[in-house]
Amino acid sequence: MWDYSEKVMDHFRHPRNVGVIEDASGIGEVGSLACGDALKLTFKLGEDDRIADAKFQTFGCASAIASSSALTEMIKGMTVDEAERVTNQDIAEFLGGLPEQKMHCSVMGREALEQAIANYRGESPSKKMLAGEVVCNCFGITEDEVRRAIRENALTSIEQITHYTKAGGGCRQCHPQLAAILENEQANAATPALPADAAGRSGGRLTNLQKIRRIEEVMERDIRPQLRKDGGDIELIDVDGNRVLVALRGMCANCQVSQFTLKDVVEARLREYVTAELVVEEQS
C-alpha cells in the first residue's frame, strides 16, 4: 500500500464538495479513462468576486480523489487571481504530502483549475491545445507540461518527471526526449528566468476527455441502435489521439461487410458529431 498521510485518507474517505455546479462561472476537465484518472472541476464566483463554491468529480485512485477534494477546499474564498497562483506543490502540502509516484494527482488538480479559470475568462481551450508538441504519446503529455513540472518542482530525473506528469511511464520511447528537455531546463535554470510566454499552457487533454464522452454518447445514441437491429453491437476499446479503436460484437463481428459498417456507419457518424479528423479502426 502507499504511504498516504492521514489527511489524504481523510479526504479520500470523506471527500468535500462532490458534484457539479450547474450555473458555474468556470468549468475545467482534464484526464481521461485511458490515462487512469480524470477530474471535472466547477467553481462559482460570489458577489464579492471571490470563489463562493467549488465542486469536483473524479475518476481515479485514492490520492486523485483526495487531491481534488483538497483543491476545492483551498480555492474557496480566493479571488480568481489568487486561485491562479495555486501550484501542485500547494495541493500536496495541504494534504500533508503525497508519495512522489503520486504527485501527478496534484498536477492534475492544478491543470483542472487552470482550465476552469481559462473557461471563466472566455479563453478558447482549442488555442491551448496547440501549445506544445506531445512528447509522451502513451499519456498524451506535451513538452510544455513537462517543462512546467520540471520548473515548478525542481525535478532532476526522468523518473521524477514520470512521477509528476506520467510522461515516460508507458513505452519509455520518449525517454531520450525527456532527457534532452531536462538538460535544457537545467541549463536555463542556471540563467535568469525566461519571460512568461515560455510558461505556455497546454490543454490537449481537455478535449481528450470531452472527445471520449462525445464518442460514447454518439455510439449510444446513433450507432448502437442501428447495429442492434441487425443483431450486432459495438464496444469502444481505446481512443488514442484521433484513432478510435472499436470492437464489433455479435453478428457484426463475423459479418462480411463489417469493414463497410465501420467506415460507412461508425466513422461517418463519429466524424459528423465529434470531429472530422477521427479514424475508426477495428481491434485486431
Next chain:
Amino acid sequence: MRPVYLDNNATTQPAPEVLDAQQPFLTTMWGNPSSMHEFGGQVRRYVEKAREQVASLIGADPSEIIFTGCGTEGDNTAILGSVAADQALRHVITSRVEHPAVLAPCRHLAANGHYVTELAVDSMGRIDETELIEALQAGGKALTSIMWANNETGVVFPIRRIAEKVKQFGGTMHSDAIQAAGKLSIDVRSVPVDLLTLSGHKIHAPKGIGALYIRKGVRIRPLLLGGHQEVNRRAGTENVAGIVALGAACEIAQRALHADHNRIAALRDRLEHGILERCSDVRINGDQKQRLPNTSSISFAYIEGEAILYDLSDAGIAASSGSACTSGSLEPSHVLRTMGVPFTMVNGSIRFSLSRYTTAAEIAHVLEVLPKVVDRLRSLSPFSATT
C-alpha cells in the same frame, strides 16, 4: 482482526500443518543435509521425502524434481537454462499473458539474438492454437513456454494439446503451473511437458521455496554455479525448512484437491452471481468455461481499482487490481489490455482469489460491502451515468 483474505493468487496463508512439519528444521534439526555426520545426514532423508511428496502431486519421479528459491527462479532456470544447454534452440514461443517471471527472460533472450514469438490471446484470454502451429512450423527447434493457468484471470490453457503439438515438432515444452498446482490435477505422465514450475507460497507453504520438474533426459544449464546440491542442477545449501514445508503442502493439496475444488468454485460462483445481481455495468474477464475454481477478475465501469481496494481494505477485505495505479508502473494490467478489455474496464478491474480457508460468511461480507463501495465511488466519478 483476521482480514477477509481474497488475494490468494498473490500469496496464501501457510497451512498450520505445514508450519508444524517445518518447525523442527528451524529449531533442533538444523544440520546441513550434505554433511558427513548423522546430525546433518538425518536431515537429508526429510529433503528426499519432500521430493517424493512434490513428485507425487504431479505424477513425476522424485529424481525429476529440483528445489528452487522461488517460482521466479524455476521459470528463469527452465527458460534460460534449456536454451543455454541446447544450441539448437534458437526460437522461443510464449504468450503475451505470461507472468513477468516468464516474459522477462524471454525478452532477455530476444534482446540477445533469439527469435521470440509472443502468441496473442482473444477477448476471453484464450490462445489461438493455429497461431501456435504456425509458429512451430516457422522453422528451427523451439522452446515453448505457456502457463498452465493465468494468475490474473484464472483462464486455464489446454496444456496437454499444446504440449502434444510442441512434441510433434520436436521442441521443448515448459509450463509455469504455479497458479494451477493444488487447484487442478496435473499429471506429467499424460501431459508431455519437459519442464514445469511450482511455487510454495501459492499452495499454503511459506514464501521463498519452489520446485522445477525436469523430465528425465532433458538438459538444462544451472542458473546458479557453485556446490553440487540438487545433482549439480541448483547450487546452494538447501532451504531445508522450506523444502519440508513445500512437501507437506503438496501432500495436503493432493489429498484435498477434489473437495477443495468444488467447495471453492461454489463460493467463487456465489460471489460472482451476487456481484452481478447487485451492481450494474460490471463484467467478468476471461473464459468462464476454462477457469481456475478460485479466481474471479471483475471490472467495474467508471471507477478506478486502487480506490476500490482502499475502500475494501477499510472494511477488512483484501483483494487486488489490474489498474494502472496499483501496478507499480503507470501501465495497467498487460493481461487485460492484450485481451482487448476496454480501457474503461481495465482500470476498474478487481481480482478476487479464494482459498480453502475462504468461508461462506466471508463471501457474504464482501457482497454486503462491495455494492456500497461501488456506489460511493461512482457518485464521485465524472463518467457515471448521472452526468
